[in-house]
Amino acid sequence: MSIIEVNHVSKEYRLGTITSFKDSATNVIRRLRGKPVKQRVPFLALDDLTFTIDEGEVVGIIGPNGAGKSTLLKLLANVTTPTRGTLAARGKIAPLIEVGAGLVPDLTGRENVFLNAAILGISRAAIAKKFDEIVSFAELEEFIDTPIKRYSSGMKVRLGFAIATSVNAEILIIDEVLAVGDLAFQRKCFDRMEELIKGRGSTVLIVSHNIRQIERMCSRVLMLEHGKLAADGDTLEVADLFYRRSNEKIDAYHRGVHGGMTINYTSGEVTLGSVDLLDEQGRLTDSLPSGGKLRVRVRFSVNRVLKRPEIVVGTHTTDFFYLSASSTALIDDRPDLDPGAHEVEYIVPSFPLVAGTYCIRFAIFDQYQRKVFTGESLKIFTIVPNALDVRDAPMRRLVLPTRWRVDGVPYSSSTPAPMEAASS
Amino acid sequence: MFKVIRDIYEYRELMAVLTHKNITVRYKQAYLGIAWAVLRPLSLMLIFTLVKSFVGIESGDIPYPVLTFAALLPWVFFQDxxxxxxxxxVNNASVVKKIYLPREIFPLTAVITKLVEFGISAFILAGLMAWYQMAPTAHILWAPLIILYTLLVSLTIALVGAAINVTYRDVGAALPILLSLxxxxxxxxxxxQLVKDKLITQQAAGEWSDLLYTLYxxxxxxxxxxxxxxVVLRGLPPDFSxxxxxxxxxxxxxxxxxxxxxxxETYFADVI
Known part of the structure; x- marks a missing residue:
């Protein structure tokens, strides 16, 4: 049974500012003289969107900045109306579009609880009953009678979140609210959201850039791009598509600037030649299978002797989550580097990451730990899923060799040899 | 009509809270607190009384300070x-942009807030009347109706003004000038009575007099x-004409x- 129906909805905004008297006057004169009139350019924030959401669904909405996510939520929350198309939502909507919208700085925490609750449509009796719980959730017992202009920003956000999530509504709309507070409070918010979702069976729409959160909470994801519905379906599939799209974008951006490389620092003693990925046969490649051998070759030249330098090669995700790094500092008899060209190979026999896009970083320090060269995203490569990947459990980052014992009988998964996967 | 009233009734709790907020916020960090609500009509009354002693305005058998204070009460309520x-x-832009409420709540609570301040000033009027030993008659029961009517007049201007003000802030800028006029x-x-005497009794503007009075x-x-x-001072019924x-x-x-x-209302959130 669908609770939200969105039918060919478009939302158009006019770019630029509101016409001033001067502009109107100029336009009148231009019209009288038969000249073209200056008009503000329309901008389609949402472009012919159609979908329905069933009761009890938890739907994530993702997409790059400016894709129209917030506009969509505003339309659903009835804050603004579509330019074309129709939109219907059955049931009471609780919009958590911005935590703390409508908090008044001059009022005390207590007064704000009642005010904000009233704005969100919670009756006075209901909020009075929940008051203590809200205050203790927000951890504000001591400060509840202090004007909130004296609160820290974290305190305000905690209060806003605690009030907003005490709404009893059929449809809950959440925009990026979980990205607030310190880690401990985020954890609490997260649990509360899950309780709201699972406990009450409300229909929930979540907008977030934190795809991991979406993956965890949602059963279905809508992906918006330039105001259009780019994908609609199973969470993992759409999230995967989203990762791919943003990686492509990052990739394209990096290739645009300095040929894909980010050189953070160089003392001038080292000139980077190339950073390549090699396959088993030593041929250049851009991808390897999950669990396969990672072989990185870095070519560079040195213009003066570097005695016993420390070389670091590592990997990171496109959003700079550092995955691995290894240093030659562990090698006691590492060689000196004479002036001239050099080649370094870094080999990881089995690189245990799931399919995705990853990057190589590279750094050189001299024997006194002085930074000589550091660079990131020097090579972007993809890991392709191996043959058995689809049969494995979702929601993981690592692919580790595993063995099982069931009722004492050992089993081993038919984890494919890297070679076999590479050929599939 | 009835639906409008019912909708508004539905949001009575919210309006009560918002009114309370408006009043608290306004006087929260003021040492004199809500006394400010009274000080304005009171000071205007003193100025007018002072001016009157130079110019000489016929106030009938009512002492001028009380007469003008009784005029200032509905006037200041209307103006504010x-x-x-x-x-x-516009003042509630952050809510308008984020949460849906029937937006007429905002002008409505603004007007009701001023009603509370009016109530406080009314005590001062009662004090003044006691000072001059004037007792109200049963006609004073008209007063609430007259104030309700004033509220509706304010609302008439406030609704259209608030809507235009969202797009063109000129309204807010022009208003003080128009109001003082x-x-x-x-x-x-x-x-x-002075106007009435001039136009109706003395026909000061000739054949235009009656029309001018209607216009006035x-x-x-x-x-x-x-x-x-x-109804408050003279003990007479309202002059319906x-x-x-x-x-x-x-x-x-x-x-x-x-x-x-x-x-x-539909485009408030887009242009505010």
Missing amino acids: STTEGIGSV LMYASPVIYPL TLNPLAGIIDSFQN AMAPGLLLTAVLLPLSYKFFKWS
Whole structure:
């Protein structure tokens, strides 16, 4: 049974500012003289969107900045109306579009609880009953009678979140609210959201850039791009598509600037030649299978002797989550580097990451730990899923060799040899 | 009509909380607190009384300070509630942009907030009347109705003004000027009787006199202030002939103003 129906909805905004008297006057004169009139350019924030959401669904909405996510939520929350198309939502909507919208700085925490609750449509009796719980959730017992202009920003956000999530509504709309507070409070918010979702069976729409959160909470994801519905379906599939799209974008951006490389620092003693990925046969490649051998070759030249330098090669995700790094500092008899060209190979026999896009970083320090060269995203490569990947459990980052014992009988998964996967 | 009232009734709790908020916020960090609500009409009364001693305005058998204070009560209520009402939607931009509420809540609570301040000033009027040993008659029961009518007049201007103010802030800028002009066109400093004597009795403007008087009373405040003084001070019923033109005008404009507001409401969040 669908609770939200969105039918060919478009939302158009006019770019630029509101016409001033001067502009109107100029336009009148231009019209009288038969000249073209200056008009503000329309901008389609949402472009012919159609979908329905069933009761009890938890739907994530993702997409790059400016894709129209917030506009969509505003339309659903009835804050603004579509330019074309129709939109219907059955049931009471609780919009958590911005935590703390409508908090008044001059009022005390207590007064704000009642005010904000009233704005969100919670009756006075209901909020009075929940008051203590809200205050203790927000951890504000001591400060509840202090004007909130004296609160820290974290305190305000905690209060806003605690009030907003005490709404009893059929449809809950959440925009990026979980990205607030310190880690401990985020954890609490997260649990509360899950309780709201699972406990009450409300229909929930979540907008977030934190795809991991979406993956965890949602059963279905809508992906918006330039105001259009780019994908609609199973969470993992759409999230995967989203990762791919943003990686492509990052990739394209990096290739645009300095040929894909980010050189953070160089003392001038080292000139980077190339950073390549090699396959088993030593041929250049851009991808390897999950669990396969990672072989990185870095070519560079040195213009003066570097005695016993420390070389670091590592990997990171496109959003700079550092995955691995290894240093030659562990090698006691590492060689000196004479002036001239050099080649370094870094080999990881089995690189245990799931399919995705990853990057190589590279750094050189001299024997006194002085930074000589550091660079990131020097090579972007993809890991392709191996043959058995689809049969494995979702929601993981690592692919580790595993063995099982069931009722004492050992089993081993038919984890494919890297070679076999590479050929599939 | 009834649906509108029912919707508003639905949101009574919210309006109560918002009114409370408006008052608290306004006087929270003021040492004199809500006394400020009284100080303005009181100081205006003193100034007018001072001016009157030079100019000489006929106030009948009512002491001038009481007469002018009784005029200032509905006037200040009208002026403040209109001003506050016109700014109300823009002042609540953060809520308007994020959460849906029927937006007429904002002008409405702005006007009601001023009603509370009016109530406080009314005590001062009672004090003044006691000082001059004037006792009200049963006609004072008209007073709440007259104030309700004033509220509707404010709302008529506030609804359309607030809606336009969202797009063009010129309204907010022009308002103080227009209101101060309107004050002189209303019987605040002088009693309505003076105008009536000049135009109706003496026919000062010749054949135009009656028309001019009707035009003058088309300003709802003319009838409101005069009738308020009648029922509170003079112990007389309201002067319906002075009220009729303004009442008619309000009855026509209020629904139009409300319609315009509801029609504009859809784009508030986009342009505010």
